[in-house]
Amino acid sequence: MTTAADPASLAVTSPATTHALVEICVDDLAGVLAAERAGADRVELCADLVEGGTTPSVGMIESVLAAVERVGVQVMVRARGGDFVYSDDEVRVMSADARAIAALARSSRVPVGIVFGALTADGRVDESALEAIRAAAGTVPVTFHKAFDDAADLFAAYETLAHHGVVRVLTSGGAATAHEGAEVLTALVARSSGRRMPAVLVGGSVRAHNVSALVARTGALEVHLRAQVASGRGHLVTDESLVRETVLAVAESPRASRPAVVAVDIGGTSAKGALVDTDGHVLRSARVATGGSGAETVTRIAGLLTDLIAGARESGRSVVGAGVVSPGLIDSATGTVRYASTLGWTDLPLAQLLSEAIGLPVAVDHDVRAAGAAELAYGAAAGSRNVVFAAIGTGVAAAISSDGRALEGAIAGAGELGHIPVVPGGELCACGQRGCLEVYFSGAGLARRYAAATGGGRGESPDAAGVIARVGVDPIAARVWSEGLDALAAGLTTLTLLVDPEVIVLGGGVAQAGEALLGPLRERVSAGLTWREAPRLETAALGTHAGRIGAAMLAFAAAGRSEVTRSWSVPVILTDPASAVADAHG
């Protein structure tokens, strides 16, 4: 179905022809055996993972080496939890541990290594501590653990480790998670191909559903994760099925895996999700109802993302990011929903919560701003830099692009066109003001005012489309429509005088009235502007797809791939998600 060459597939670094190795971090014998049964390549054996892992007991190491048949065993040498700046006494103890492990390694059937890390107070690799451990370890290879991520200069630290013969470094690229550190990881993996350079073991929120994308993006040849779940008795145990899922995901992560994103458009009653490839083509779509509470809705949206990510794998795609658009006051820089009344969200760090849930970059923006960005890029406003996109659905909101920049405002409240007071002292709005535009002209406003004027009760009175259909035959419908047009024209006239747009694009359900709306509206806006010409008035070209397209654009931007969206074509991006099936071409 994809006809154009996929530019992004060329840009993705192909990992090695073999699958990445999977290392599981464990702190008990049962965990080692579960990891081995599930097909892991290596374990990192620690004590007390709750503390971040410390040196396991000699009894633990002996038991593990006696029990394993195949998996490599990397033994942690770490005197305590906390920071990685050690006293001479602590280094002495760790050196003794390293000697003991080296002695046990001599009679082992499986490869054994030592995992260690130490930094100076000013954030450099502690070379004297490292040399002490290396000397004690003898021929047993030394991996430098995640202390590396606390180094002040990761690339300088990496060179130092290479100089001291460290064989491997466990890192998330200096970030909290591997996906956040992916750029640095990619650079480190590239350096690791040099002679005698430490291998890069990628860790940090690596999970079954994101490992394939991480491997594809960074070129990592080794991944590290902890696969523990609560036992129900107050401690953590390694979950064999979690390890198995990850091993399978890595085995299935093909070099040909092509990137895709998940786009989610949250409405008042449901959230629509779509898996979108680099052509803007919808491969799959799904929908969930928004929940009874704000927290429940977040959980359902996270589930929607996870389902589509799983579907991507079946289509031979790796999801590289997600974009979510929502109504409300949205701070797009942080992905925080400051306020969304219909969803029960106040100061909700939505991008962060979803990113933690799926282990991928997530961008969040306002639904109308995102739809406006899509119309600006591909729709009725393409080529214009000064544009107002007004979405007229149940309510009314606008996205304002001034000299090519989307206006967000001090409280993320720019573009509240629906609450411009156009009738001083007019009818009460749900927002508490009087005379707001959307009281007179919106899906809800037109239906409510017609019902009030005709005395019609709930369920008997027509919706906005029904009111518009009666305009030629029903004087009450004609009056409600005409008063609504007056209100909308007053709002658009005000906007025109303030921001001087070249074109105003009308989207949303009510805009489907087309010329019946545009004709009388043009007259009114022109009449309201005596000394200047009215801007062009157009209806939206992308219809109800604009939100999804805007969300997909956000997602590719979040993944650092916004260049792929520049070559999108309108017929492809308008493909109806409901009729789309998994791309048979894989």
Ligand SMILES: [Zn+2]
């Ligand atoms: Zn209002």
